[in-house]
Amino acid sequence: MIADPQLRTAQALRIDGVSHRFGANKALDNVTFDVHGGELVALLGPSGCGKTTLLRAIGGFIAQSEGQISIGGAVVDHLPPNKRAVGIVFQNYALFPHMTAAQNIAYGLEARGTAKAATTARVDEMLALVKLQNLAGRYPKELSGGQQQRIALARALAVRPAVLLLDEPFAALDKNLRLDMQIEIKRIQRLARTTTLIVTHDQEEALSMADRVAVFNQGRLEQFATPSMVYDAPAALFVNTFVGAANVLHGTIRTLDVDFVTLTLDGAGEICGRMLQPVSIGAHAVVCIRPEHLQRTASGLAATIELGLPLGSTIVYEARLANGVAVKISEPREAGAEPLSPGTPIHLAPKGPRLATVFPHHA
């Protein structure tokens, strides 16, 4: 347990209108968000979406073209990386190969001129935190991937950074170890109460670990919300399709209500959904429905079962609508239940009008 009166952790991080260009390419486009002190935020997006650029800008390795980054209320844009109090765990861990685990952890403390006794005490404390006391004298190449990662984490946390950045921390780990390390990092982050940003392209990782998720696409911040909000109420079509699975159906707006619209699907019937951005009657639009939010009903969109996959606790169907568009339906499976056979005619409707989200369609 860390109990230190000088704790500089739990500092707020503010990203204010940050843009960055690589030549003509806009890697970050006017990104603004606030991270509370001690919060764990995941920067989620496909590769090339700008999340790593933002991480490097916060670390001070690149100077953003526009906007401000502040830590604990102070603007840090003019500071080089070694003056920023930002801890980083690199994707390849970047442990110094010529130093032992303990020497790696001590490196930042020595660079800051910490007294020898205090350094030794802090190194022991960090080794205890990551539960690797018995491996203090090992060199990085003598450690497993998970152990290397924990040493890298201990090294970054040893100097009590105001903000901790983790760049694709689980990409190099095999699947079994990944979950263990996710739990481990979450535990350590809670104990150290360090404001933490995790860059990842893995939505499960982001949803399971983060207090809030920032979804990036092509340099833009598409949504910044809690994992449940991002999943249940996606703010953009990209978020809806990138996070979780979604059926995307094209149609034309037929009626407008305050929040809800009715859509005529091209040759497949009508569907009602929640509208996020203003649309007009007759406009082209797309509606997104997650497979588990579709149900078989007496009336609704007519479809034919193509395939039924019993996946233990759920059954996933692939069905074809009257206009030939394929949709997926996921429903819980009762004990002993067999999937419907291919060719069975069914009718489909969203479980509720809030669960179908309508986005304007830009052809």
Next chain:
Amino acid sequence: MAASTNIATTYGLRLAAPLAIFYAAFFLAPLLILFYVSLHVDPEMTRFGFTQYAKFLFDPFSLAVLGHTMWIGVEVTLLCLVLGLPLAWLYVRAPSWAQSTLMLVILLPLLTSVVVRTFSWIVILGRQGIVNTTLASLGLIDAPLKLLYTEAGMVVALAQVQMPLMVLPLITALSKLDPSLLDASSALGAGEWRTFRKVILPLTLPGIVAGCLLTYAAAITAFITQTLVGGGQMLFMPMYIYQQATTLSNWPFAAAISIIFLGAVLVALSLFSLLGRLSKGYAHA
């Protein structure tokens, strides 16, 4: 397992045979002849004895020549290291279009004849040379400085000639360095000097040692540059051997000096490579 190892070994030996024969005939055999010649007491080579070795090892003049030669090697190596490290760093950090130009500049000394390079240094360092005329036209000096035929001038010329031997191993070592290690060092609060001392230097030490080995061995045996830029006032081992053999026709003494010089160089190089092995253990890479 044993059979396959045997096959591999036989192939290896057969492929290595031409080179082995070449070395035996043109390197090992002459060396043995050299040693045989050195064991004669008189220049006419009629009687055997170790007097030639005793003559060198108890002669202050000869020992001074040996010491001076070895010291020149140290000076040239240090100058190459100090100038070569930033150059190698520049090369590794440069964008790829600039790298090809830089590599040409780095390799240029190797692509030019030693004689041509040495004469160009005479032009640069001479009384009416580029350095002196520039300094004079700037009004910094009244009389031309003596640059040619000085130890400093010769060390600079040798350093230029041997520079590729230092820079190429350094480039190899520096490009193997993971750039994220430097970012990690910086993020942990280390300034550039600490990063250089604690991360870059220990991890590139094997390359530095390799560069020093090559530069040192080349610098102390560089007969042409030592003679032409150093001039007649300074005597170094290669010229000493040459004089004894051709001018004085004292072949046994020349052979003995050669063997002693060879021994001294081997000792110096072993010390260097010992340092390299220690650094390798230290670097754990």
